[in-house]
Amino acid sequence: MTALSVLSVAAEVFPLVKTGGLADVTGALPAALAAEGVIVRTLLPGYPAVMAAIKGGKVVLSLPSLFGGGARVLAATAHGLDLLVLDAPHLFDRPGNPYLGPDGRDWPDNPIRFAALARAAATIATTPALRPDIVHCHDWQSGLVPAYLHYTAAKAPPTVMTVHNLAFPGKAAPSLLATLGLPPHAYAIDGVEFHGTISLLKAGLQFADRITTVSPTYATEIQTRDAGMGFDGLLHHRAAALTGILNGIDTTIWNPATDPPPPPPLSATDRTGRPANKAALQRELGLSTDAPGPLFAVISRLTHQKGMDLLLEALPTLLRQGGQLAVLGTGEAWIESALRDAVSPGRIACVLGYDEALAHRIQAGADALLVPSRFEPCGLTQLCALRYGCVPVVARVGGLADTVIDANPAALAAGVATGIQFAPESASQLEAAIRRTAALYSDSTAWLALQANGTATDVSWRGPARQYAALYRSLLAARA
Numbered sequence: 001m002t003a004l005s006v007l008s009v010a011a012e013v014f015p016l017v018k019t020g021g022l023a024d025v026t027g028a029l030p031a032a033l034a035a036e037g038v039i040v041r042t043l044l045p046g047y048p049a050v051m052a053a054i055k056g057g058k059v060v061l062s063l064p065s066l067f068g069g070g071a072r073v074l075a076a077t078a079h080g081l082d083l084l085v086l087d088a089p090h091l092f093d094r095p096g097n098p099y100l101g102p103d104g105r106d107w108p109d110n111p112i113r114f115a116a117l118a119r120a121a122a123t124i125a126t127t128p129a130l131r132p133d134i135v136h137c138h139d140w141q142s143g144l145v146p147a148y149l150h151y152t153a154a155k156a157p158p159t160v161m162t163v164h165n166l167a168f169p170g171k172a173a174p175s176l177l178a179t180l181g182l183p184p185h186a187y188a189i190d191g192v193e194f195h196g197t198i199s200l201l202k203a204g205l206q207f208a209d210r211i212t213t214v215s216p217t218y219a220t221e222i223q224t225r226d227a228g229m230g231f232d233g234l235l236h237h238r239a240a241a242l243t244g245i246l247n248g249i250d251t252t253i254w255n256p257a258t259d260p261p262p263p264p265p266l267s268a269t270d271r272t273g274r275p276a277n278k279a280a281l282q283r284e285l286g287l288s289t290d291a292p293g294p295l296f297a298v299i300s301r302l303t304h305q306k307g308m309d310l311l312l313e314a315l316p317t318l319l320r321q322g323g324q325l326a327v328l329g330t331g332e333a334w335i336e337s338a339l340r341d342a343v344s345p346g347r348i349a350c351v352l353g354y355d356e357a358l359a360h361r362i363q364a365g366a367d368a369l370l371v372p373s374r375f376e377p378c379g380l381t382q383l384c385a386l387r388y389g390c391v392p393v394v395a396r397v398g399g400l401a402d403t404v405i406d407a408n409p410a411a412l413a414a415g416v417a418t419g420i421q422f423a424p425e426s427a428s429q430l431e432a433a434i435r436r437t438a439a440l441y442s443d444s445t446a447w448l449a450l451q452a453n454g455t456a457t458d459v460s461w462r463g464p465a466r467q468y469a470a471l472y473r474s475l476l477a478a479r480a
């Protein structure tokens with residue numbers, strides 16, 4: 001197997017910068033791909049946290065005039081990742097959230113900031129000393145890379161565009177076309193034009209050699225009007241180039257055998273740590289330790305996508321079943337305030353914030369993880385839940401449909417069920433799912449079987465990495 005090099009281009013990479021699952025994926029995939037003979041270098045913006053983490057780095061490229069300022073690309077390693085960092089202070093030397101200014105709104109120059117990332121990627125991809133075999137782009141922030149490589153005269157490597165979430169089109173005003181460095185004819189239906197504006201994601205979907213998304217079901221859903229977010233026509237047209245490859249999770253980070261303290265479930269047959277974890281979690285969050293029903297949990301961005309309004313509606317049912325709820329999340333102000341209002345001592349706890357360590361303690365201690373998403377490209381929290389023996393209760397959409405096996409009578413009889421699914425995504429179906437969960441929970445044999453099947457599920461990156469490696473190799477073979 002000959003080694004193959006990939007330039008991964010992303011705006012978020014765990015543990016350096018993260019707002020969601022995108023960072024988990026770009027942070028974990030390189031190590032999994034290494035086992036497949038694929039060497040990944042990741043280009044990301046030099047946000048303050050990234051610059052601090054790399055402490056220096058070697059200049060491999062100078063970009064004296066990059067969208068209004070001087071920039072450099074620095075090569076460095078951090079957390080086992082081989083990084084190329086775009087040091088462009090005029091665009092990225094801004095603390096906090098990578099996309100939002102102090103007023104909580106998108107930085108107005110976001111299209112320019114991420115065009116700069118894409119321009120740097122395209123320059124790397126066409127510089128002989130740096131040129132990778134493949135360029136792999138993630139979401140709208142790197143969507144312009146395939147467009148820049150399409151419009152260049154230089155010899156360019158093949159590109160893969162991965163859609164993590166179609167809900168973020170990366171819009172830019174049409175008047176920015178020339179500023180973005182695109183030719184006038186790029187503003188067309190077979191270019192970067194998207195319903196009267198420019199979409200950076202559309203650029204990637206239009207010009208990448210291959211498109212992937214993060215689950216087979218989402219790959220099908222996004223070709224339909226309902227879930228296509230305006231891209232369905234294009235995606236349907238490009239169906240032959242589109243595949244769904246499920247995400248995995250980093251099983252060294254999400255490892256119940258070593259996740260400290262207290263000792264969490266150890267294996268499919270030994271979940272002895274769970275009751276202690278649950279009691280500790282309940283005490284930490286001010287929940288009573290004598291509730292008769294399951295302790296449900298949510299770890300999520302609090303947005304419309306994640307169906308948090310459905311959860312709010314279902315709370316009376318959850319409590320009637322003797323259940324408890326622990327929420328960890330941040331997001332839209334109205335959901336945060338409704339959840340704050342819903343807090344009920346002993347029964348419903350809510351931590352509004354971002355806390356990686358608490359997310360682990362919740363997975364190790366809660367009985368069931370609720371993921372009532374309206375759409376979910378893949379979802380990672382249900383994968384972590386499976387591994388930790390926390391039973392996922394999910395809407396039957398996207399990657400949630402692909403990763404959880406519903407505890408219907410046939411699956412229970414066959415001994416393969418790993419969780420509870422509901423459809424369609426409505427409060428009443430969520431309530432029915434909560435009732436089913438409570439009934440299963442009260443049957444300790446059935447519940448133990450769900451947990452055992454969950455912990456035995458392969459949620460690692462091994463299989464997905466193999467699929468990405470095969471995709472890269474097929475692209476190179478097609479070019480040969």
Ligand code: ADP
Pocket residue numbers: 019020021022024299300301328329330353354355356359378379380381382
């Ligand atoms: P999305 O990327 O749509 O937000 P995913 O399920 O793919 O959803 O990934 C979410 C990631 O972010 C998971 O690793 C999850 O544990 C983490 N996460 C989400 N909200 C929080 C939070 N408030 N605190 C800690 N981790 C969180």
Ligand code: GLC
Pocket residue numbers: 020021022025164165214247376377378379380399
């Ligand atoms: C997006 C999606 C989520 C997916 C993640 C990583 O944020 O919303 O479903 O798991 O990207 O691919």
